[in-house]
Amino acid sequence: MLSDWRVIYMGGVFISLFLFVILISKPKKSTADKILSAWFFFAIIHQALMGWYASNKMSDMPALIGWELPFPFLHGPFLYLYILFLTGQQRHGWRNLFHFIPSVLAVVILVPVLGSMSVQEKMGMAGPSGFEPLFRGMVGSIIVSGIVYVLLSLRLLRRHRRNVAVQFSNTDKITLNWLRYLIGGMGAIWIVVIISPSAQSLYIVVALFIFFIGYFGIRQVGIFSHQLPAHAVYLPAVVQLPEKTPEPAVVEDMADIASKKVKYEKSGLTDTEAARIHAALISLMEQQHCYKDSGLTLGDLAKPLDVHPAILSQVINSKEGKSFYDYINVLRVEAFKQLLQQPENQQYTLLALAFECGFNSKTSFNRNFKKITQLSPSSYVKEMNISIQEGE
Missing domain, CATH: 1.20.1070 (Rhopdopsin 7-helix transmembrane proteins)
Incomplete structure (x- = not known):
């Protein structure tokens, strides 16, 4: 033997x-x-x-x-x-x-x-x-x-x-x-x-x-099995913005220089253009609810806005004060809270509603919900006195 x-x-x-x-x-x-x-x-x-x-x-x-x-x-x-x-x-x-x-x-x-x-x-x-x-x-x-x-x-x-x-x-x-x-x-x-x-x-x-x-x-999906990439993902170097080539200096008086707040030095993006992209982003989210796609990436979101992923990332960081990851998950949490308020959704479980809003796992949902609201989903439901289906 x-x-x-x-x-x-x-x-x-x-x-x-x-x-x-x-x-x-x-x-x-x-x-x-x-x-x-x-x-x-x-x-x-x-x-x-x-x-x-x-x-x-x-x-x-x-x-x-x-x-x-x-x-x-x-x-x-x-x-x-x-x-x-x-x-x-x-x-x-x-x-x-x-x-x-x-x-x-x-x-x-x-x-x-x-x-x-x-x-x-x-x-x-x-x-x-x-x-x-x-x-x-x-x-x-x-x-x-x-x-x-x-x-x-x-x-x-x-x-x-x-x-x-x-x-x-x-x-x-x-x-x-x-x-x-x-x-x-x-x-x-x-x-x-x-x-x-x-x-x-x-x-x-x-x-x-x-x-x-x-x-x-x-x-692990995709290691020993074949799975075509469904979402646009960019290499790390592509997301890093290149340094802008310096332009000839313009002579201005000291008062003007002191009053101007220079933004987006590396990308060359103006504050006006950033505001336009941000407004288009908000409109896109309100109309198409892109955050409900659990596999959404920065590249996916940049395509319909016709901007470079690095530019979009910078706009989200500046205008929302959040990373792309946090920005999308805040929207998902807010959508989840809205679904909870609708009586017809009380027949569903918390996790079913979370999946409807774009979360792809119980762990991710619980972690992000608590990070954003300082409460667990079940504690939030009790605090809001909402009746919801038990179970997962």
């Missing part, structure tokens, strides 16, 4: 293979999907080599000993590039291939080294090898690489969180949790490598990580 860790080992390989097949079968794969597919391909090979080591089967195929070393250099870059492209933060195109230089260098170094070593030296049966310092240095470099890429990935996640807050009206179903799981899982693996670098403990934590991301990846 297989021991417990062997069961986990075999399960990890099969789950990785299963997820890889799902990914390569996914229609219309994005660049992020292709990166994740390549990552799983190399992860399967790496898992097989680690499991082979953990099973003490090195003597069966001694030619493979040592060739597991280049693979750990791949996981950090794949994690980083996957997050980079999934969150739309890519900038450098083909230069992203530079991230794989350490892995290629490891292969170049190992070709002559492993070729000159005997089987006994590779298996540690001939005493200390002259290449021992090289291998220790390579393992140290692997650990440094892993830690650095986890930190770089965390920085990407912070940027993505800011971008989501700027452009999305509902954030509960965005890929933040999926990215947290990936980064957290990779961080846990490197902690195990540092604390307990044995082949068996390392393989068990890697296999558990594969189970974990397989479960949450399948639950």
Whole structure:
């Protein structure tokens, strides 16, 4: 009968293979999907080599000993590039291939080294090898690489969180949790490598990580399944306004300069134009109730107004004193309060009315309602003495 860790080992390989097949079968794969597919391909090979080591089967195929070393250099870059492209933060195109230089260098170094070593030296049966310092240095470099890429990935996640807050009206179903799981899982693996670098403990934590991301990846919409984007989303850099080219200075008297309040310096947008866009925005909301679209983004709202998303964001910030996210959710809360006042709606539950107003989850509804009104939805209903259907 297989021991417990062997069961986990075999399960990890099969789950990785299963997820890889799902990914390569996914229609219309994005660049992020292709990166994740390549990552799983190399992860399967790496898992097989680690499991082979953990099973003490090195003597069966001694030619493979040592060739597991280049693979750990791949996981950090794949994690980083996957997050980079999934969150739309890519900038450098083909230069992203530079991230794989350490892995290629490891292969170049190992070709002559492993070729000159005997089987006994590779298996540690001939005493200390002259290449021992090289291998220790390579393992140290692997650990440094892993830690650095986890930190770089965390920085990407912070940027993505800011971008989501700027452009999305509902954030509960965005890929933040999926990215947290990936980064957290990779961080846990490197902690195990540092604390307990044995082949068996390392393989068990890697296999558990594969189970974990397989479960949450399948639950996360769009990761292992195909879903066309239904809403306009812009890259973070597109939302940032470019600096305006300075115009020739106009000579004015000191009184005029002191009395003028300069607004929208970076975008070049005048206060008059901002007021026009704001009025058009209010009219659009009153007529079309765009906030009821639970997937509404800044880009969606900018299109019918015929303005750049960055300009619209700045107008909302200036005229409403709120971010796009807060502005839309205030409108949803106000619409919810209006629905509560209508007797014909008292047959519905609070959550049903919340969904009607554009919220997409109970958590998001409760959080935003309390943030805006300082009361929970149920407390507000009691305070207003409104009779409403119980349940969700």
